[in-house]
Amino acid sequence: MKSKIRKLRKQHRISQEELALSVGVTRQTITSLECEKYTASLVLAYKIANFFNLTIEEVFDFSEVEGDN
Amino acid sequence: MKKFKSDLNKKLKLMTFLVFLVAVIVFLIGFLSYKTVGTKSDVNDFILGVQTGTFIGLELVIIFKIRKYKNALKDSNMLQKLYIEKNDERNKLILLNTHSTGLYVIMIVLSVATIISGFLNATVFFTLASVFMFIGLTVGFLGYYYSKKY
Numbered sequence: 001m002k003s004k005i006r007k008l009r010k011q012h013r014i015s016q017e018e019l020a021l022s023v024g025v026t027r028q029t030i031t032s033l034e035c036e037k038y039t040a041s042l043v044l045a046y047k048i049a050n051f052f053n054l055t056i057e058e059v060f061d062f063s064e065v066e067g068d069n
Numbered sequence: 070m071k072k073f074k075s076d077l078n079k080k081l082k083l084m085t086f087l088v089f090l091v092a093v094i095v096f097l098i099g100f101l102s103y104k105t106v107g108t109k110s111d112v113n114d115f116i117l118g119v120q121t122g123t124f125i126g127l128e129l130v131i132i133f134k135i136r137k138y139k140n141a142l143k144d145s146n147m148l149q150k151l152y153i154e155k156n157d158e159r160n161k162l163i164l165l166n167t168h169s170t171g172l173y174v175i176m177i178v179l180s181v182a183t184i185i186s187g188f189l190n191a192t193v194f195f196t197l198a199s200v201f202m203f204i205g206l207t208v209g210f211l212g213y214y215y216s217k218k219y
Contacts, residue, residue: 021149029159041158 002061006034008052023047073152077138084135091128095121176204 009019016030023044032038033048040048040060049056102117141147154160183197 021153024153024156026153026157026160029157032159038159038162044158 001039001064002036003033003040004059004061005030005048008054008059012052019048019051022051070148070152073155074142074148077142077148077151081135081138081142084131084138088128088131088135091124091131095124095128098124172204172208176201179204 005019009016016027016034020027020030024047025044029038029044033040045056045060049059052059098117098121102114102121105117137151141151179197179201183194183201186193186197
């Protein structure tokens with residue numbers, strides 16, 4: 001799933017490690033999310049969106065999921 | 070984090086018990102091997118060596134884990150890292166996929182080996198068939214349990 005995590009992280013000037021620690025996952029999970037290899041759970045998506053003070057829809061792109069319905 | 074700390078303490082107690090248990094087993098294997106030296110025992114030296122090596126390896130792994138958990142309980146940063154390591158959702162998914170795929174591979178290889186062994190040796194055939202049935206029953210039971218749980 002596409003996301004704006006990398007863009008937001010660069011805007012806020014925070015490392016993958018810092019974001020990972022803040023949302024309670026490993027750095028590798030953030031890398032996988034940024035590379036679109038892994039889809040975050042609802043809880044993790046909420047935590048990441050909350051970290052950037054945004055909604056889940058603003059961070060993650062659900063257009064592919066909407067296309068499936 | 071409090072629950073994680075309490076779980077870690079419980080694990081430490083269990084692992085400390087296991088260290089003593091494994092040490093006793095290693096001692097008993099050593100004693101058995103000493104007793105069978107020079108006798109016409111069916112107990113093979115190689116088997117005793119593998120058993121001793123396995124249990125010593127297990128002992129070392131447990132001691133390493135105990136040290137890791139004790140250090141984590143003393144240092145909050147290490148505790149947080151350990152918590153993340155254990156609860157990371159991607160790690161859990163990797164583990165789940167590894168185990169389920171691994172199980173399928175094991176079942177296929179075991180079933181083929183069971184059929185082939187039937188032509189060669191009855192003891193090996195019944196041993197492999199028992200293992201296959203045990204794994205199958207365990208998977209079936211766990212599948213039923215988790216379907217009721219979730």
